[in-house]
Amino acid sequence: MKKPFLMTKTTFLTVLFVVFAGFSNLLKASDEGAAAEEINMSDVIIHHVMDDHQWHFTDHLVLPLPIIVYSSENGLDIFSSSNFFNEHHQEVEYNGYKLEHNHITLADSGEAVLDLSITKNVAMLLINAGLLLFVFLSVAKAYKTNAGKAPKGIQSFLEPIVVFVRDEIVKPNIGNKYETYLPYLLTLFFFILFGNLLGLLPGAGNLTGNIAITMSLAVLTFLITNLSGNRNYWSHIFWTPGVPLPLRIIILPVELIGLITKPFSLMIRLFAAITAGHIVLLSLLGLTFMFHSYTVGVVSSLFVMIITLIELLVAGIQAYVFTMFTALYIGMATEEHGSH
């Protein structure tokens, strides 16, 4: 399942590269105005996949978001992000704070402040959490009202996914003690899945493609894995049994690095997969605006459609992969008897 998908993606990226190469040659030949727009486009794309202090739907529809900052000098301050912009959408200082490239600093000293603002991604995070709560509480309710009957509605749609996570991801990787970790892994799976899918909506923030989000999830995986690690697990790391003494000394640092690389790979994988998908989609859409051409618009729209379908697949696969690896690491940490 995964391999053909990767191949498809590679093929598409190759096609994309060829298209880009061809267009960039065209651009060199054309006037410099187009070149200037291309630079703008990359800014637009990066801006879109990153976090922001306001929710920018279109140039005329911008949702201001609450700013929550704390500094030892000024204490806690809460105000709307619209205060940072004048009527010409230019960034201005407000109340001694300055917003520059999405970083809030103190205007006088230029020192950074603790920024706990409800940014676009925090808003997405809250929407995602709210949606998860709403959906799964109603599913849980359906189990009560529908007790002893066949599932129906959203309950019957989500039940196979819950059972899939339980039977195909958690049980085989963790084994007997899977029930302890199942609620966490279900939350993780559906958080990533819903986040990925919400991120594909037009105007939505790139929640699961944000490195802060993936890092937090990876840190939680790291903590759970190592806090539930048993004697067997730690003895494998610090004093690998069945290996000659000199090798044990070499293995020790490798194992210690391994502790970090496992969650690190989780963090990078999810971030890269989702952000890359968004960048590809935006680049294809951007082509239309770069060339001011209907033909390019039609062709790139077709590509966008196909890539969007692939992104739907990626949304599921990445949720599966993150959960599966977390379950695998927990399984390795709680395994009773080593294979040696």
Next chain:
Amino acid sequence: MDLLSPGTGLIVWQLFVFVLLFLLLSKMAWKPILNSLKERETSIQQALDSAEKAKLEMASLKSDNEKLFKEAREERDKILRAAREAGSRLHDQAQMEAKKNADKIIEDAKAIIRTEKAAALRDVKAQVALFSIEIAERLMKKNLSNDKAQKELADSLIKDLKLN
């Protein structure tokens, strides 16, 4: 490079919201969902198991029935055979007794006939003796008028006596 540097605020929010979400969902969603799933799975398993058991019971019941049927048939055959044997034995016995009775009756009849015959013979002999005496009286009256004739008679009587 801003893309790769995680924002502090977002990390704090994410950890807070995610852990809260986990706690809420585990208590209010996963627990009832997973419990009901498990319950349903056990009840389905039980239903399947009991169906299997019922099937086995039916099969054993059927074989039991067949066994009973077979036993009943054997019993019936046995009873019939015994009855037939008893019947024929009775028949034989009756026949034998009848024969014995008949033989006895015949024997008795023969004995009676023998005694009757002997009695009859005795009567006949007595009658004959009476008749003989009468005849002899008459003959003697007629023939024993001379000596010669008396002598011849005595001789013939002696001769007869000897023959007897």
